[in-house]
Amino acid sequence: MHIPKGPTAGLELALFEPALQAALQPSPDYDAARWLYVPNTYSEYRYILGTRGKKPLICVGINPSTAAPDALDPTLQSAQRIALANGYDSFLMFNVYAQRATRPDDMEHALNPALHAENRKAFRYLLSLSDQPAVWAAWGNIILKRDYLMDCMQDFAADGKAAGAKWYTAGPLLKSGQPHHPLYLKKDTQLLDFDIDAYLCAQRAK
Template sequence: MHIPSSTTGQIEVLPFDAALEEALRPSPDYDVDRWLYVPNVYSEYRYILGTRGTRPLICVGINPSTAAPDALDPTLQSAQRIALSNGYDSFLMFNVYAQRATRPDDMEREYNPFLHGENCKAFAYLLSLSPAPAVWAAWGNIIEKRPYLMDCLRELAELGRGAGARWFTAGPPLKSGHPHHPLYLRRDTALLPFDVEQYLSLR
C-alpha cells in the first residue's frame, strides 16, 4: 500500500530528462537491459515502468501504485500478460498522472502543473520509441476520481495525435464508456481499436 506522504508540490520532483538519464545507467537494484524504470528509485511519483523490446505496447493507467522492476503489482502483471498475448514483445506502463497512490482516493486534490508537464515529456518519449506507437487505454472508471484527470488525458491525446499513435482497449468499453482497467481481464483478452478523440468529445 502506498499512501502519499505529502502533495507532490511539497517534495522535489526530478525533471523527466534528468530522471531518464539516471535510469539509463547501470543499476545495482535491477537489470537496466530488461527494465525501463523512471525515476530509477522508489519515490512519491513514477513516470515509466516497463520492459524493453522492439515492439512495445504503451499501457495508460491513471496513477502508479507500488510496482517496481522485478516486483510488479497485480495490475502490471495483468498488463504484461495481455501485451504479450496480443503479439507485443514488451509493455511500458504509463499513467495519466504520475503521483503514487495505491488508492485513487488518496491522490492529491489539486494537480501539480510541473509534475504533469514532466509526465507529458515522459509520454512523448515513449511515443518516440516506435514509428507507429500502440497505446492501450486502460484507466477504467478511476478517471472520474479527480476532475483534472480528463484534462491531463486531453493533453496526452494531443501528443499521441502528433505521433500518429494507434489507440486500443482490452475488450469493449465499460457501460460508462470508459476503457477497461487491466486488473481482472483474462490474459487472452483481445485489443480492439479505440477512438480516443470521440471518447474525449463526449466528456
C-alpha cells in the first residue's frame, strides 16, 4: 500500500522531459526495451507505466498505486489483458493525477499545478506515439473524489482533441455516467466508442 508522505508541493519534482530521457535508457532494474516507466524509479508520483509496442492503448485512470515494471497491480493486470483482447500490442497506463495513493481518499485535497503541468506533458507524449491515438477512459466513480480531477480531465480532453485521439470505454457506462474502472471487468470486455466532449458537458451540467 502507498500512503502519501505529504503534499506533492513539498517535493522536488522530476520534470517530465528529463525523466523520459532517463527512462529511455537501459535500466539495471527492469527491461527498458519492454517497459516505459517514467520516472524510472519508485517515487511519490508516476507519470507513465506500460509496455512498448507499435499499437498501444492509452489507459486513463485516476492516480497511481504501487505498480512498477514486472510488478503490476491487479488494476494494471486487468488493463493489460483488455488491451491485448481488443487487438492492441501494448498498453500505457496514464492517470488524471500523478500522485501515488493506493486509497484515492488519501489523494491531496488541493491540486498541485506543477505536478499537473508535468503530467500533461506526459499525456501529450503518449498521444504523439500514434497517428490516431486510442485512449481508454477507465476512471470509474473515483473521478468524483476530488473537484480538481474533472478540471484536469478538461485539459486532457483538449490535448486528445488536438492530437486526433479516439476515446473508448470498456463496456457501457456505469449508472452514474462514469466509465468502468478496469479492475472487475472480464478480460475480453470490448471497447466501445466514447464521446469525451458529451461526457464532460454532462458532468458540467450536474
